[in-house]
Amino acid sequence: MHKIVVAGLDGCLGSAFLGLTDLLTLARRAIGGALPPSDQDSGGGDADFCVVTASATGRPVRDGAGATFEVETSFEEVTTCDAVIVPSFAPDPNGKPPDMSAHAAAAAWLRRHHSRGALIGGCGSGVFLLGEAGLLEGRRCTTSRWHHEELKQRYPRADTAWGARLIDDRRVVTAAGPLSWIDVALHVIRTLCGPDAGRIAADFTLGESAPAKGGIRGAAYNVSVLGDSSDSFLSEAERIVRQSDAAFNAQDLARALSTSERTLHRRLKQACGESPKTFIDRIRVETARMLLETSVKPVKELAASAGFIDEASFRRAFRRFTDMAPSAYRVWAKSKSQDKAQMFSVRKDSEIIPEILTTILDTCVNGVTLTDPDLEDAPIVYANKRFEDITGYSVAEIIGRNCRFLQGQDRDQEGLRRLREAISNRQAIEVTLRNYRKDGALFHNKLNITPLFDAQGQLIYFLGVQYDVTDQIRAETEIGDLKAKLHSLA
Ligand SMILES: Cc1cc2nc3c(=O)[nH]c(=O)nc-3n(C[C@H](O)[C@H](O)[C@H](O)COP(=O)(O)O)c2cc1C
Structure with a gap:
């Protein structure tokens, strides 16, 4: 079983410390429930892990806002582990990461675990502690954009990348942004427990943060339908809309289903709570969404393929259902398909x-x-x-x-x-x-x-x-x- 340690350091962001602990604990449960024991090795890793919280002395951690949190043990008592994650710190009065010399013992402890083979992750300004530990020397690394210059100044031998979201260079994982603890935790799970466990953890954790609403979510490329998919009326209506052209409207749909407009309205309301017009728009937006994910067609062409009369009406409808511009959705979908947590990992291949x-x-x-x-x-x-x-x-x-x-x-x-x-x-x-x-x-x-x-x-x-x-x-x-x-x- 892998051991992941969440490092509790005075002055950290309480949300990051607690968030890391919660995310890892919940993800562990989700993976355990989703992967039967026989499948657990299929992703190339042991999907079982435990989460330990530790502080320098084993006493509660005081975060940057003065709140205290219990920890299970002290750094010294953690003699072996597979990963340590350092949360972000609350900024000092000048908006900079605090002076890390106060955490010299923690830095030495990190260095020791890294030399024994553990993965060490730093989130946002937590990356500075990795710098203090000497782990950034000659390594490609990142931090929050507003700390970029400061990191370069304090640790000039670090190979600091500007604007990268997450980098894993030889077991040193660095990430940008106060909420990057999510990225780091998912990356650690994926690295230790394999891609299947990583995917389950990511879906479980980020599922609710998908940018779309109104049933547009669903497995990638799998066009979803609201309501009961076994409803043959709904399936037939959907099939007809998918094959229709831009001039097709609610009247045409009623006609194609051999029913009156009134009945169409009533049945759609019953089955999926939508008016015929909304239903037609949604199916078209779903088609467009799939095209955005799977093709490089320009937006104008794609709008026509999805059945929209022009680009402007497509953009309006797309925003209504997804809260996003089509181009932004494309970027989001691409990053998701590349597995967010792996996006900026440094590899000695094409990257x-x-x-x-x-x-x-x-x-x-x-x-x-x-x-x-x-x-x-x-x-x-x-x-x-x-x-x-x-x-x-x-x-x-x-x-x-x-x-x-x-x-x-x-x-x-x-x-x-x-x-x-x-x-x-x-x-x-x-x-x-x-x-x-x-x-x-x-x-x-x-x-x-x-x-x-x-x-x-x-x-x-x-x-x-x-x-x-x-x-x-x-x-x-x-x-x-x-x-x-x-x-x-x-
Ligand atoms: C690759 C690329 C580089 C560009 N570099 C410059 C530049 O250095 N200076 C500049 O004034 N405009 C530059 N432009 C032009 C502007 O981005 C823009 O296209 C131009 O101002 C006309 O569009 P507008 O009327 O929307 O401003 C560049 C455009 C492209 C595509």
Whole structure:
């Protein structure tokens, strides 16, 4: 049986300490109930584990808000274990993680267990204790974005990734955000107990946090129906809607079911509590949801395939049933299918390639950006070092924004019209724009944009190469002015 220790440290976030204990205990029960003993090894691990809470002295832990929590034992009494999880800390008065030198004994204890083969996890600012233990040296790691610089400063030998959600580098697991204890706990379960146990724990824990409502949830790719699926009237209605085109409405549905509109209304209300129109919309949204999960079709095309008359009505209906924009749903579904807890794990396989490419791109003399046209307002998802230098903004300030922020108020530019047209036609283009650095200084940006397509011809990203041509433009302007003067003299 595996032993997972939740480390109780004075000054921690009480919610993280208690949450970890609750999640692990409940997940253990869920896995035990779902996996019969004979199946427990099928995922490649022993699905049984116990949870132990420990503090430096074995006395209750006092969290950052002054509340105290009992623990079962002291660190010294835990001589063997398979994983230790360190919860986040409450920030100090300056909003920073507290000074870790107060936890030197805990750090030494962590180091010892890691050297004996245990998995050590740090959640949010809890990652700083792993730094104090020397476990981040030469390791790829992450923490909450707002602590990124602080982590780099305090532990300069850590290989700190910006913006990664969870990283597991040689049994040191680090995660970003005050609620990352959920990610870390699930990752630990998965690593120790195998993928089946990990999946059960994740479904059990995160089931209620799925973004959709109104019956849209369900196993991936399995289109769900509200009410009784053995109701043949409902099944038939659903089949008809799935095969219908955009012009199909409630009247057509009643006709196809050989019934009156009134009866259709009554029966649907009885079976699933929906009006015919809502029923039709929901089935179409479910189809769209499946397409978003399984294809890379652009939203417009996908709306038509799902039976919507146009993109706008699709977006409205999708939001009504899922509370999300289609592009956001696609990103969410992708992350779920990749198994959230594994998303940013560092492996020596293909995942190392983006890192190597990043290193290469950072040495480029031009700015390089990638924007994602599938996300709302096509934000920048990657920017290299040179782009930071040219613009004066840090990567943290750049990622997630549309590049137009560089134009400031200077939006009346000839090049923009051509640029918009090329982007909407998915064509390459080169334009020179007036842009403004963070300090407000004007620079002339020769921008080269190339659409990047996948093997199926679907647009996946736009690549932007930014070249600062300010000196060149200034020289040209001076020459122009000089020529004009000479001309007037002549
Ligand atoms: C890959 C890529 C990189 C871009 N880089 C810049 C840039 O460096 N500076 C800039 O002013 N606009 C840049 N843009 C253009 C803007 O993002 C936007 O497309 C442009 O302002 C026209 O759209 P709008 O009218 O919605 O602003 C870039 C666009 C793409 C696709």
